[in-house]
Amino acid sequence: MSSAKNLSPDTLVAQANHYIDTSTGALVPAIQPSTTYGRDVNYDLLGDYIYSRNHNPTFDQVERVICALDGGRDARIFASGQAAITAVLETVASGRHIVAPDIMYHGAQAWMRRLAEKRDIGLTLFDATSADGLANAIRPGQTDLVWIETLLNPTWDVLDIQKTADMAHGAGAILGVDATVTPPVTLKALDFGADIVFHSATKYLNGHSDVLGGVLVTGEMDDRWAEICEVRTLVGGTMGPFEAWLLLRGMRTLSIRCERAFASALKIARHFENHQKLKAVLYPGLTSHPGHHLAARQMTGGFGGMLSFLVDGDAHMAKKLISHLKIFIAATSLGGVESLVEHRRSVEGPESLVPDNLIRISIGIESVDDLIGDLQQALERL
């Protein structure tokens, strides 16, 4: 599955991979709601489809666009990001071992912990800020999956994807990369040696906070990928065709949404970098960020739309800041057109290592001056 033309990501998403329905001339694909597909008198299938838990023409449209965007060999969409991640984790056999960062998307980590508790699967969580945290975590011959995020959520620390891939491969493991906060208009993890790229399509890809979805893209048509596809069919974590169609529509504006959100995030990070009520602004676009140069090397379309503030105070102070905001909406999630703010420690629970003075901010596409003004007035009221 690859792009018919060598289109830039901007053109690719805007035209849904130059989509034209050759039978009708339509520029927008129809939604195919049928769950089942007929056979002829010889009991041969009439078309390429059998049952929508396996495949569906509307999924295929979306998968083709995402696969081309990430420069992969094949892609699969799932009912949610978590459904996609669990399909990857399901391929790790008993007796093998998973390595992941200690600060990352907490839902994925919770499933890894559950696997470690309920099945004979090892799990080592490493400190991504320590120089040899990853090297010490990997067990050559036993580690099967190294799972990282392109920017660690919600501290936005940056890992060297190529180095991590080399280390994983050297130990006989694959590298899976959660690229949710760095969609392929700015970072293509397969180009840096990742084996599988994951996106929660609920976030930037769809971008309108109205579809739950997950995507996996593979660099190779290997046994692992065949197993992942089998897991999707057998477990049934498939997306509905209406959601798939909405996702395709949302993706058409991915480039322009990201361009606006990423530029605003950089402006906001710079504006508040030395604010007296903040201990730090965490954003890889700031030259003061320890991962800035690495991020600049790995990201071609900006540093993302996510940043975090470390408030000069405790959890109470952080939540007070949130309560003073009038434009930012206090809600979980990210990557939508509306700017959101949240206190991650409260959302993640007692096992979370996220600092309790951290507020996570997802920048949307509103006026950046309005957003700066809102944060300014809230900080002044602290």
Ligand SMILES: Cc1ncc(COP(=O)(O)O)c(C=O)c1O
């Ligand atoms: C970085 C990251 N990965 C994975 C997920 C899980 O995706 P979903 O909520 O679509 O299941 C999320 C959701 O917040 C996320 O932020």
